[in-house]
Amino acid sequence: MKRNFSVSLGPHLRLAPSLNKIQAAEMISLLPVLIPAVIFFRLPLLSLLTVSFIASLAAHLLAASLFQKPLQVMPVFQAALLFSLMIPLQTPWWAAAAACFFMIFLARECLGGTASFLIHPALAGWAFLALYFSENSQPWSASVLLFGLALKDIWWPVMAGGFILSAAAFMYSRRRDWEMPLIYLSLLLGPSWILFKEVVPLGWLMLAGFCFVTDPETTPMAKTGKRFFAAGAGIISALASQFLLWPAAFVFGIAAMNLLTPWLDRKI
């Protein structure tokens, strides 16, 4: 009986979920927010999503051919989806497309692609758009969807429920514990409510607390580093809200800690 078997170092068993499945599960986690939002906002949101997806995919394909890297479509679509939820619905299509191209090509792929970038691409795209509009003195407001201010009575609880469901599904699909969102939200909401008497927008809170703070690619790997990250992001966001509008304060707090992630990984 002459046979040749596969030979490799141990372990010879692997845990089942692969990267693609986890990334697909993360996309599905956003459906409880996306479905009611599309039903309510209809064409403006759909067109924004379409433009974001197409521009992001084009940027990714260009980068993949230029840098000769394998295609990783799921994280690109996820960044595009998060970006679409973060920006105002009245954003011109060309501005959204330019921001998507910036966030995927420059902020993601040029810095090395998967897990090599320093700031979450969706945050980088939002910052690009915010800077552009502030320079051109055009009307710029935060996403109506995330503020939930303009929603009619019946839609507000639906969207809030969607955000909570999405947050739970995100945590499950990323196999993260509740420590990071808990630290982040308590350190953000505590000073905001008690000291500054501010109302923090629910949509942004969910997005920042559960999507960006738990994002594996831009946050520290070790447990202590994660705690520092969440605490730092919460405190910086709360303090920044005294000088900046809410979306900018959120973005500033998380992006600042994103930049500190390599240092946290090394030192803590």
Place this chain on the structure above:
Amino acid sequence: MKGICLEGKKEATLLVWTLRRFDPPKTVRLPLSWGEGLQAKPAVEIGQHVQAGEVIAQPAHANAVAICATISGNITAIDPFLEIQSQAADEKNIPAWNQKREWENFSKVQLLNIFQQSGLVDLESEMVPVHVKAARPVSTLVLNACEPEPYQTCDHALLMSHPLEILKGIEILFRVLDASKIKIITQDNKWEVAETLKSKIFLLKWPHAEVEIIPSIYPHGKEVMLRRRLSKISQETFEIFNIATAFTVYEAVVCQKPLIERVVTIGGECIIEPKNAWVRLGTDLESMVKMGRSFLRPPRKLILGGPMQGIAQKNLDFPLIPGAGALIALPEELAKPETVNPCIRCGACVDACPVDIHPAMITMAADQDLFSIARDFGAGSCIECGNCSYVCPSKRPMVELIRYTFTSKPKSDNHKNSVTVTSLISDSHRLPVRQAGHGDSHSMPQ
């Protein structure tokens, strides 16, 4: 307690605790060297007839052990394997080893000599000679009855079928080590083992013995983890032996039977009849597969040892060595090579690492030959348990990369010193994205 909960998959071989003893194989091959420091010098010539149990190679130095013939027959080769082929007449001439001797009056030196001449090694993957381990007096004798790897149940079955013999072996080791305490450690998925040992210890009236149950979390239960744990909780000196080693000690000292066979789990999804059986050392894997009534379907991988730390075999020619407690045949769906993706920094490996090192950063550094950074993140403390590779969603060969930090030299010191973690992360796009089958140098023909 950091680690991972593995699916045990032990039920198939624990349906019966009876250990089957098959006819000895026609040919055995015994390696003259069982690893570093375990060399032996042949004491026979080609063509010479030997009896099972007879010393055929003498220890090359004081820390090595003798090799005993595991079957009766003629020597047909010597180097690198001592090969014995049995004749028709030899099959009826099997020694019984049923004459028991009194051992209580033996001195420690005599007992250590018996261990060495009987070829006793600890039946763990490291295969440290028993006379070396038992030479230094300690205050606590620790017996490892954990078996944390999936499928493997050989110690479990041996303990349930020969508990008194094992306790006798423990008594001998206890005397040799001049210990004051016995600690038998098992896991919480072996309650019947714990209860059997407790009841026997109660009947024997051993006030100095205790059974400790630890959670069945991999790799807790491996000797290296027990050693770390015991060093943390107590300042007392201790020595750890596998529970099956105690049985071989009993056989060598009381029955005068050297180490010629051991209990092996023959299992995995591809084996028709998984079982625990007595197998002569040096038996080829093909004969062992036949003990499990051959393959139900073609396996993708054949592993000597447990599926987490065992050694994958290329073919069925390799002989059984004392440190291998299992032969596992894994099917295509469990052992197929998967596409390797770049690290997404999820930190699952960091959470699963039992020795608190940073596998993700080590492997990123290893990918770029940055060994000083790999060492900074604790590469030297890796016990190669495989947890990081097991949980990695990107299916990265973490153990291979961590081992690479030890086996390779850095490209240049200047490059090494100028690197920071930031550059390491921003450079990680250079990590080679290995395609399916990384490390799989051989594949099974269809």
